Amino acid sequence: MRGWQIDTLGHPARLVTLPDRDPARGEARVDIAACGLNFADLLMAEGKYQDRPALPFVPGLELAGTVADLGPDTAGPAAGTRVAIYAGHGGLAERGCFPVDSLIPIPDSMTLAEAAGFQIAYGTSHLALEYKARLQKGETLLVLGAAGGVGLTAVEIGKRMGARVIACARGAEKLQIARAAGADEVIDSDHPDLKGALKALGGVDVVYDPVGGDAFDAALRATRPDGRILAIGFASGTVPQVPANILLVKNITVIGFWWGGYLAFAPQVLRDSLATLMRWYDEGGLRPHISHRLPLERLPEGLELLRSRAATGKVVIETA
Structure with missing residues:
Protein backbone atom coordinates (compact mmCIF):
# COMPACT_ATOMS: atom_id res chain seq x y z
CA MET A 1 0.00 0.00 0.00
CA GLN A 119 -13.25 15.49 14.96
CA ILE A 120 -10.36 17.82 15.83
CA ALA A 121 -11.83 21.07 14.49
CA TYR A 122 -15.34 20.69 15.85
CA GLY A 123 -14.26 18.75 18.94
CA THR A 124 -11.75 21.44 19.90
CA SER A 125 -14.26 24.26 19.58
CA HIS A 126 -17.11 22.47 21.33
CA LEU A 127 -15.12 21.30 24.36
CA ALA A 128 -13.21 24.56 24.63
CA LEU A 129 -16.26 26.82 24.48
CA GLU A 130 -18.77 24.72 26.42
CA TYR A 131 -16.75 22.59 28.82
CA LYS A 132 -13.80 24.90 29.56
CA ALA A 133 -14.85 28.51 28.96
CA ARG A 134 -18.54 27.96 29.87
CA LEU A 135 -19.63 30.35 27.13
CA GLN A 136 -23.05 31.77 27.97
CA LYS A 137 -25.90 32.93 25.77
CA GLY A 138 -25.61 36.67 25.15
CA GLU A 139 -21.86 36.86 25.82
CA THR A 140 -19.47 38.24 23.22
CA LEU A 141 -17.03 35.72 21.75
CA LEU A 142 -13.93 36.80 19.82
CA VAL A 143 -12.52 34.18 17.45
CA LEU A 144 -9.00 34.80 16.17
CA GLY A 145 -7.92 32.96 13.02
CA ALA A 146 -11.63 32.73 12.33
CA ALA A 147 -11.40 31.29 8.80
CA GLY A 148 -8.97 28.51 9.71
CA GLY A 149 -9.64 24.86 10.47
CA VAL A 150 -10.62 25.30 14.12
CA GLY A 151 -11.49 28.99 14.01
CA LEU A 152 -14.36 28.56 11.58
CA THR A 153 -15.93 25.86 13.75
CA ALA A 154 -15.63 28.15 16.78
CA VAL A 155 -17.62 30.80 14.93
CA GLU A 156 -20.27 28.25 14.01
CA ILE A 157 -20.53 26.65 17.46
CA GLY A 158 -20.32 29.96 19.33
CA LYS A 159 -23.24 31.27 17.32
CA ARG A 160 -25.20 28.05 17.95
CA MET A 161 -24.60 28.53 21.69
CA GLY A 162 -26.20 31.98 21.52
CA ALA A 163 -23.10 34.19 21.68
CA ARG A 164 -22.49 37.39 19.78
CA VAL A 165 -19.50 36.41 17.63
CA ILE A 166 -16.70 38.70 16.46
CA ALA A 167 -14.51 37.02 13.83
CA CYS A 168 -10.95 38.15 13.13
CA ALA A 169 -9.26 36.91 9.94
CA ARG A 170 -7.05 38.25 7.15
CA GLY A 171 -8.63 39.61 3.98
CA ALA A 172 -12.13 40.20 2.64
CA GLU A 173 -12.59 36.66 1.31
CA LYS A 174 -11.83 35.02 4.66
CA LEU A 175 -13.99 37.52 6.52
CA GLN A 176 -16.90 36.73 4.21
CA ILE A 177 -16.48 33.00 4.92
CA ALA A 178 -16.53 33.73 8.66
CA ARG A 179 -19.64 35.86 8.29
CA ALA A 180 -21.35 33.06 6.34
CA ALA A 181 -20.56 30.72 9.27
CA GLY A 182 -22.47 33.03 11.62
CA ALA A 183 -20.17 35.87 12.68
CA ASP A 184 -22.04 39.02 13.74
CA GLU A 185 -19.02 41.31 13.37
CA VAL A 186 -15.78 40.89 11.42
CA ILE A 187 -12.38 42.58 11.80
CA ASP A 188 -9.40 42.19 9.49
CA SER A 189 -6.43 40.79 11.43
CA ASP A 190 -4.23 43.41 9.70
CA HIS A 191 -6.21 46.21 11.38
CA PRO A 192 -3.65 48.73 12.70
CA ASP A 193 -5.39 48.93 16.10
CA LEU A 194 -7.03 45.60 16.87
CA LYS A 195 -7.43 46.46 20.55
CA GLY A 196 -9.16 49.72 19.68
CA ALA A 197 -11.44 48.04 17.14
CA LEU A 198 -12.52 45.44 19.71
CA LYS A 199 -13.12 48.05 22.40
CA ALA A 200 -15.20 50.06 19.93
CA LEU A 201 -17.44 46.98 19.63
CA GLY A 202 -17.83 46.90 23.42
CA GLY A 203 -15.03 44.48 24.32
CA VAL A 204 -15.27 40.71 24.63
CA ASP A 205 -16.12 38.11 27.26
CA VAL A 206 -14.43 35.03 25.78
CA VAL A 207 -11.43 34.86 23.43
CA TYR A 208 -10.79 31.77 21.28
CA ASP A 209 -7.17 32.00 20.17
CA PRO A 210 -5.43 29.48 17.91
CA VAL A 211 -3.01 32.19 16.71
CA GLY A 212 -1.02 33.68 19.61
CA GLY A 213 1.44 36.50 19.02
CA ASP A 214 0.34 40.14 18.86
CA ALA A 215 -3.32 39.20 18.40
CA PHE A 216 -3.37 37.56 21.83
CA ASP A 217 -1.98 40.72 23.44
CA ALA A 218 -4.57 42.94 21.74
CA ALA A 219 -7.41 40.58 22.68
CA LEU A 220 -6.27 40.42 26.31
CA ARG A 221 -6.45 44.17 26.61
CA ALA A 222 -9.94 44.24 25.06
CA THR A 223 -11.29 41.50 27.34
CA ARG A 224 -13.86 42.61 29.87
CA PRO A 225 -13.51 41.97 33.61
CA ASP A 226 -14.17 38.33 34.51
CA GLY A 227 -13.44 37.29 30.91
CA ARG A 228 -11.87 34.03 29.75
CA ILE A 229 -9.15 33.52 27.15
CA LEU A 230 -8.71 30.10 25.52
CA ALA A 231 -5.13 29.36 24.39
CA ILE A 232 -5.80 26.88 21.58
CA GLY A 233 -2.56 27.13 19.56
CA PHE A 234 0.15 29.37 18.21
CA ALA A 235 -0.17 29.47 14.41
CA SER A 236 1.66 32.80 14.36
CA GLY A 237 4.76 31.03 15.64
CA THR A 238 4.90 33.20 18.77
CA VAL A 239 3.84 31.88 22.17
CA PRO A 240 2.39 34.77 24.21
CA GLN A 241 3.96 35.76 27.50
CA VAL A 242 0.98 36.60 29.68
CA PRO A 243 1.24 39.71 31.90
CA ALA A 244 -0.16 38.44 35.19
CA ASN A 245 -0.84 41.95 36.47
CA ILE A 246 -3.57 42.41 33.84
CA LEU A 247 -5.10 39.06 34.80
CA LEU A 248 -5.18 40.16 38.42
CA VAL A 249 -6.63 43.63 37.92
CA LYS A 250 -9.34 42.50 35.49
CA ASN A 251 -10.05 39.07 37.04
CA ILE A 252 -9.31 37.40 33.70
CA THR A 253 -8.75 33.65 33.36
CA VAL A 254 -6.41 32.20 30.72
CA ILE A 255 -7.29 28.58 29.91
CA GLY A 256 -4.96 26.18 28.14
CA PHE A 257 -6.72 23.65 25.93
CA TRP A 258 -5.45 20.61 23.98
CA TRP A 259 -8.26 18.44 22.61
CA GLY A 260 -6.12 15.33 22.15
CA GLY A 261 -5.01 15.38 25.77
CA TYR A 262 -8.47 14.32 26.89
CA LEU A 263 -7.89 10.89 25.35
CA ALA A 264 -5.38 10.22 28.14
CA PHE A 265 -7.13 11.56 31.24
CA ALA A 266 -10.84 12.05 30.43
CA PRO A 267 -11.76 10.14 27.26
CA GLN A 268 -15.47 10.01 28.12
CA VAL A 269 -15.66 13.81 28.08
CA LEU A 270 -14.32 13.74 24.55
CA ARG A 271 -16.65 10.93 23.44
CA ASP A 272 -19.70 12.68 24.86
CA SER A 273 -18.75 15.87 23.02
CA LEU A 274 -18.33 14.02 19.71
CA ALA A 275 -21.69 12.29 20.17
CA THR A 276 -23.31 15.71 20.58
CA LEU A 277 -21.53 17.07 17.52
CA MET A 278 -22.49 14.09 15.36
CA ARG A 279 -26.11 14.59 16.39
CA TRP A 280 -25.93 18.30 15.57
CA TYR A 281 -24.50 17.46 12.14
CA ASP A 282 -27.17 14.86 11.44
CA GLU A 283 -29.84 17.40 12.38
CA GLY A 284 -28.39 19.83 9.84
CA GLY A 285 -26.99 22.17 12.47
CA LEU A 286 -23.33 22.06 11.38
CA ARG A 287 -21.87 22.74 7.94
Whole structure:
Protein backbone atom coordinates (compact mmCIF):
# COMPACT_ATOMS: atom_id res chain seq x y z
CA MET A 1 0.00 0.00 0.00
CA ARG A 2 1.06 3.60 -0.52
CA GLY A 3 1.63 5.99 2.35
CA TRP A 4 3.68 8.96 3.48
CA GLN A 5 6.47 8.31 5.97
CA ILE A 6 8.61 10.60 8.08
CA ASP A 7 12.06 9.13 8.63
CA THR A 8 13.86 12.15 10.10
CA LEU A 9 12.38 15.09 11.99
CA GLY A 10 12.72 18.34 10.11
CA HIS A 11 12.80 16.59 6.73
CA PRO A 12 9.85 16.21 4.33
CA ALA A 13 7.78 13.05 4.40
CA ARG A 14 8.32 10.54 1.57
CA LEU A 15 5.61 8.75 -0.41
CA VAL A 16 6.62 5.10 -0.12
CA THR A 17 5.27 1.57 -0.37
CA LEU A 18 4.43 0.41 3.16
CA PRO A 19 3.92 -3.15 4.37
CA ASP A 20 0.33 -4.12 5.05
CA ARG A 21 -0.36 -6.07 8.24
CA ASP A 22 -3.20 -7.96 9.82
CA PRO A 23 -4.98 -6.34 12.76
CA ALA A 24 -3.94 -7.55 16.21
CA ARG A 25 -6.36 -8.35 19.00
CA GLY A 26 -8.30 -5.20 19.90
CA GLU A 27 -7.65 -3.61 16.50
CA ALA A 28 -9.53 -3.07 13.25
CA ARG A 29 -8.03 -2.76 9.81
CA VAL A 30 -9.51 0.23 7.99
CA ASP A 31 -9.47 1.12 4.31
CA ILE A 32 -8.71 4.83 4.58
CA ALA A 33 -10.70 7.13 2.30
CA ALA A 34 -9.56 10.54 3.52
CA CYS A 35 -7.32 12.25 6.07
CA GLY A 36 -7.87 15.75 7.46
CA LEU A 37 -4.78 17.94 7.72
CA ASN A 38 -4.07 20.01 10.82
CA PHE A 39 -1.47 22.58 11.80
CA ALA A 40 -0.23 19.97 14.26
CA ASP A 41 0.91 17.87 11.27
CA LEU A 42 3.46 20.58 10.48
CA LEU A 43 4.66 20.74 14.08
CA MET A 44 4.85 16.96 14.47
CA ALA A 45 7.04 16.63 11.37
CA GLU A 46 9.49 19.05 13.00
CA GLY A 47 9.38 17.41 16.42
CA LYS A 48 7.72 20.50 17.90
CA TYR A 49 4.36 18.98 18.82
CA GLN A 50 3.50 17.65 22.28
CA ASP A 51 2.83 14.18 20.83
CA ARG A 52 5.99 12.65 19.31
CA PRO A 53 5.61 9.25 17.64
CA ALA A 54 8.67 7.02 17.33
CA LEU A 55 10.47 7.26 14.00
CA PRO A 56 9.72 6.29 11.32
CA PHE A 57 6.00 7.06 11.35
CA VAL A 58 3.10 7.74 9.02
CA PRO A 59 1.68 11.24 9.68
CA GLY A 60 -1.99 12.17 9.68
CA LEU A 61 -3.84 12.74 12.96
CA GLU A 62 -7.45 12.15 11.90
CA LEU A 63 -9.02 10.06 9.18
CA ALA A 64 -12.16 8.38 7.88
CA GLY A 65 -12.70 5.14 6.05
CA THR A 66 -14.40 1.77 6.01
CA VAL A 67 -13.78 -1.14 8.36
CA ALA A 68 -12.16 -4.01 6.45
CA ASP A 69 -11.78 -6.61 9.19
CA LEU A 70 -11.21 -7.06 12.93
CA GLY A 71 -8.39 -8.66 14.86
CA PRO A 72 -8.80 -12.07 16.53
CA ASP A 73 -11.27 -12.23 19.44
CA THR A 74 -12.19 -8.59 18.84
CA ALA A 75 -15.68 -7.13 19.00
CA GLY A 76 -16.26 -4.00 16.99
CA PRO A 77 -18.05 -2.42 14.04
CA ALA A 78 -18.83 -4.86 11.23
CA ALA A 79 -16.87 -4.90 8.00
CA GLY A 80 -18.18 -2.17 5.72
CA THR A 81 -19.01 0.25 8.57
CA ARG A 82 -17.99 3.83 7.79
CA VAL A 83 -15.99 5.29 10.67
CA ALA A 84 -14.02 8.36 11.74
CA ILE A 85 -10.84 7.89 13.76
CA TYR A 86 -8.57 10.15 15.75
CA ALA A 87 -5.36 8.16 15.44
CA GLY A 88 -2.65 10.64 16.43
CA HIS A 89 -0.72 9.44 13.37
CA GLY A 90 -1.17 6.90 10.59
CA GLY A 91 -3.86 8.63 8.54
CA LEU A 92 -1.85 9.43 5.40
CA ALA A 93 -1.84 5.94 3.93
CA GLU A 94 -4.25 3.72 2.03
CA ARG A 95 -4.89 1.39 4.99
CA GLY A 96 -4.11 1.17 8.67
CA CYS A 97 -4.79 -0.81 11.86
CA PHE A 98 -6.30 1.13 14.75
CA PRO A 99 -7.74 0.34 18.22
CA VAL A 100 -11.43 -0.51 17.92
CA ASP A 101 -12.30 1.87 20.75
CA SER A 102 -11.08 4.77 18.59
CA LEU A 103 -13.60 4.00 15.81
CA ILE A 104 -16.63 6.31 15.67
CA PRO A 105 -19.44 5.30 13.28
CA ILE A 106 -20.51 8.30 11.24
CA PRO A 107 -24.04 9.32 10.16
CA ASP A 108 -25.24 8.25 6.72
CA SER A 109 -25.62 11.94 5.89
CA MET A 110 -21.91 12.68 6.44
CA THR A 111 -19.41 12.19 3.64
CA LEU A 112 -16.08 10.49 4.36
CA ALA A 113 -14.24 13.70 3.42
CA GLU A 114 -16.29 15.65 5.97
CA ALA A 115 -15.76 12.96 8.61
CA ALA A 116 -11.99 13.02 8.03
CA GLY A 117 -11.76 16.67 9.05
CA PHE A 118 -14.55 16.78 11.63
CA GLN A 119 -13.25 15.49 14.96
CA ILE A 120 -10.36 17.82 15.83
CA ALA A 121 -11.83 21.07 14.49
CA TYR A 122 -15.34 20.69 15.85
CA GLY A 123 -14.26 18.75 18.94
CA THR A 124 -11.75 21.44 19.90
CA SER A 125 -14.26 24.26 19.58
CA HIS A 126 -17.11 22.47 21.33
CA LEU A 127 -15.12 21.30 24.36
CA ALA A 128 -13.21 24.56 24.63
CA LEU A 129 -16.26 26.82 24.48
CA GLU A 130 -18.77 24.72 26.42
CA TYR A 131 -16.75 22.59 28.82
CA LYS A 132 -13.80 24.90 29.56
CA ALA A 133 -14.85 28.51 28.96
CA ARG A 134 -18.54 27.96 29.87
CA LEU A 135 -19.63 30.35 27.13
CA GLN A 136 -23.05 31.77 27.97
CA LYS A 137 -25.90 32.93 25.77
CA GLY A 138 -25.61 36.67 25.15
CA GLU A 139 -21.86 36.86 25.82
CA THR A 140 -19.47 38.24 23.22
CA LEU A 141 -17.03 35.72 21.75
CA LEU A 142 -13.93 36.80 19.82
CA VAL A 143 -12.52 34.18 17.45
CA LEU A 144 -9.00 34.80 16.17
CA GLY A 145 -7.92 32.96 13.02
CA ALA A 146 -11.63 32.73 12.33
CA ALA A 147 -11.40 31.29 8.80
CA GLY A 148 -8.97 28.51 9.71
CA GLY A 149 -9.64 24.86 10.47
CA VAL A 150 -10.62 25.30 14.12
CA GLY A 151 -11.49 28.99 14.01
CA LEU A 152 -14.36 28.56 11.58
CA THR A 153 -15.93 25.86 13.75
CA ALA A 154 -15.63 28.15 16.78
CA VAL A 155 -17.62 30.80 14.93
CA GLU A 156 -20.27 28.25 14.01
CA ILE A 157 -20.53 26.65 17.46
CA GLY A 158 -20.32 29.96 19.33
CA LYS A 159 -23.24 31.27 17.32
CA ARG A 160 -25.20 28.05 17.95
CA MET A 161 -24.60 28.53 21.69
CA GLY A 162 -26.20 31.98 21.52
CA ALA A 163 -23.10 34.19 21.68
CA ARG A 164 -22.49 37.39 19.78
CA VAL A 165 -19.50 36.41 17.63
CA ILE A 166 -16.70 38.70 16.46
CA ALA A 167 -14.51 37.02 13.83
CA CYS A 168 -10.95 38.15 13.13
CA ALA A 169 -9.26 36.91 9.94
CA ARG A 170 -7.05 38.25 7.15
CA GLY A 171 -8.63 39.61 3.98
CA ALA A 172 -12.13 40.20 2.64
CA GLU A 173 -12.59 36.66 1.31
CA LYS A 174 -11.83 35.02 4.66
CA LEU A 175 -13.99 37.52 6.52
CA GLN A 176 -16.90 36.73 4.21
CA ILE A 177 -16.48 33.00 4.92
CA ALA A 178 -16.53 33.73 8.66
CA ARG A 179 -19.64 35.86 8.29
CA ALA A 180 -21.35 33.06 6.34
CA ALA A 181 -20.56 30.72 9.27
CA GLY A 182 -22.47 33.03 11.62
CA ALA A 183 -20.17 35.87 12.68
CA ASP A 184 -22.04 39.02 13.74
CA GLU A 185 -19.02 41.31 13.37
CA VAL A 186 -15.78 40.89 11.42
CA ILE A 187 -12.38 42.58 11.80
CA ASP A 188 -9.40 42.19 9.49
CA SER A 189 -6.43 40.79 11.43
CA ASP A 190 -4.23 43.41 9.70
CA HIS A 191 -6.21 46.21 11.38
CA PRO A 192 -3.65 48.73 12.70
CA ASP A 193 -5.39 48.93 16.10
CA LEU A 194 -7.03 45.60 16.87
CA LYS A 195 -7.43 46.46 20.55
CA GLY A 196 -9.16 49.72 19.68
CA ALA A 197 -11.44 48.04 17.14
CA LEU A 198 -12.52 45.44 19.71
CA LYS A 199 -13.12 48.05 22.40
CA ALA A 200 -15.20 50.06 19.93
CA LEU A 201 -17.44 46.98 19.63
CA GLY A 202 -17.83 46.90 23.42
CA GLY A 203 -15.03 44.48 24.32
CA VAL A 204 -15.27 40.71 24.63
CA ASP A 205 -16.12 38.11 27.26
CA VAL A 206 -14.43 35.03 25.78
CA VAL A 207 -11.43 34.86 23.43
CA TYR A 208 -10.79 31.77 21.28
CA ASP A 209 -7.17 32.00 20.17
CA PRO A 210 -5.43 29.48 17.91
CA VAL A 211 -3.01 32.19 16.71
CA GLY A 212 -1.02 33.68 19.61
CA GLY A 213 1.44 36.50 19.02
CA ASP A 214 0.34 40.14 18.86
CA ALA A 215 -3.32 39.20 18.40
CA PHE A 216 -3.37 37.56 21.83
CA ASP A 217 -1.98 40.72 23.44
CA ALA A 218 -4.57 42.94 21.74
CA ALA A 219 -7.41 40.58 22.68
CA LEU A 220 -6.27 40.42 26.31
CA ARG A 221 -6.45 44.17 26.61
CA ALA A 222 -9.94 44.24 25.06
CA THR A 223 -11.29 41.50 27.34
CA ARG A 224 -13.86 42.61 29.87
CA PRO A 225 -13.51 41.97 33.61
CA ASP A 226 -14.17 38.33 34.51
CA GLY A 227 -13.44 37.29 30.91
CA ARG A 228 -11.87 34.03 29.75
CA ILE A 229 -9.15 33.52 27.15
CA LEU A 230 -8.71 30.10 25.52
CA ALA A 231 -5.13 29.36 24.39
CA ILE A 232 -5.80 26.88 21.58
CA GLY A 233 -2.56 27.13 19.56
CA PHE A 234 0.15 29.37 18.21
CA ALA A 235 -0.17 29.47 14.41
CA SER A 236 1.66 32.80 14.36
CA GLY A 237 4.76 31.03 15.64
CA THR A 238 4.90 33.20 18.77
CA VAL A 239 3.84 31.88 22.17
CA PRO A 240 2.39 34.77 24.21
CA GLN A 241 3.96 35.76 27.50
CA VAL A 242 0.98 36.60 29.68
CA PRO A 243 1.24 39.71 31.90
CA ALA A 244 -0.16 38.44 35.19
CA ASN A 245 -0.84 41.95 36.47
CA ILE A 246 -3.57 42.41 33.84
CA LEU A 247 -5.10 39.06 34.80
CA LEU A 248 -5.18 40.16 38.42
CA VAL A 249 -6.63 43.63 37.92
CA LYS A 250 -9.34 42.50 35.49
CA ASN A 251 -10.05 39.07 37.04
CA ILE A 252 -9.31 37.40 33.70
CA THR A 253 -8.75 33.65 33.36
CA VAL A 254 -6.41 32.20 30.72
CA ILE A 255 -7.29 28.58 29.91
CA GLY A 256 -4.96 26.18 28.14
CA PHE A 257 -6.72 23.65 25.93
CA TRP A 258 -5.45 20.61 23.98
CA TRP A 259 -8.26 18.44 22.61
CA GLY A 260 -6.12 15.33 22.15
CA GLY A 261 -5.01 15.38 25.77
CA TYR A 262 -8.47 14.32 26.89
CA LEU A 263 -7.89 10.89 25.35
CA ALA A 264 -5.38 10.22 28.14
CA PHE A 265 -7.13 11.56 31.24
CA ALA A 266 -10.84 12.05 30.43
CA PRO A 267 -11.76 10.14 27.26
CA GLN A 268 -15.47 10.01 28.12
CA VAL A 269 -15.66 13.81 28.08
CA LEU A 270 -14.32 13.74 24.55
CA ARG A 271 -16.65 10.93 23.44
CA ASP A 272 -19.70 12.68 24.86
CA SER A 273 -18.75 15.87 23.02
CA LEU A 274 -18.33 14.02 19.71
CA ALA A 275 -21.69 12.29 20.17
CA THR A 276 -23.31 15.71 20.58
CA LEU A 277 -21.53 17.07 17.52
CA MET A 278 -22.49 14.09 15.36
CA ARG A 279 -26.11 14.59 16.39
CA TRP A 280 -25.93 18.30 15.57
CA TYR A 281 -24.50 17.46 12.14
CA ASP A 282 -27.17 14.86 11.44
CA GLU A 283 -29.84 17.40 12.38
CA GLY A 284 -28.39 19.83 9.84
CA GLY A 285 -26.99 22.17 12.47
CA LEU A 286 -23.33 22.06 11.38
CA ARG A 287 -21.87 22.74 7.94
CA PRO A 288 -18.23 21.65 7.59
CA HIS A 289 -16.22 23.84 5.23
CA ILE A 290 -13.54 22.09 3.14
CA SER A 291 -11.56 24.50 1.00
CA HIS A 292 -9.29 21.91 -0.65
CA ARG A 293 -9.60 18.19 -1.42
CA LEU A 294 -6.36 16.77 -2.79
CA PRO A 295 -5.21 13.27 -3.79
CA LEU A 296 -2.66 11.42 -1.66
CA GLU A 297 0.33 12.28 -3.83
CA ARG A 298 -0.33 16.02 -3.39
CA LEU A 299 0.21 16.05 0.38
CA PRO A 300 3.10 18.60 0.16
CA GLU A 301 0.73 21.04 -1.54
CA GLY A 302 -1.83 20.54 1.23
CA LEU A 303 0.73 21.15 3.95
CA GLU A 304 1.90 24.32 2.21
CA LEU A 305 -1.69 25.60 2.21
CA LEU A 306 -1.64 25.29 6.01
CA ARG A 307 1.85 26.73 6.38
CA SER A 308 1.01 29.80 4.27
CA ARG A 309 -2.44 30.11 5.87
CA ALA A 310 -3.96 30.11 2.40
CA ALA A 311 -6.64 27.54 3.24
CA THR A 312 -10.01 28.22 4.80
CA GLY A 313 -11.75 25.61 6.92
CA LYS A 314 -10.20 22.18 6.33
CA VAL A 315 -7.75 20.70 3.84
CA VAL A 316 -8.50 17.01 3.21
CA ILE A 317 -6.26 14.45 1.54
CA GLU A 318 -8.23 11.75 -0.24
CA THR A 319 -6.68 8.32 -0.57
CA ALA A 320 -9.53 6.67 -2.45
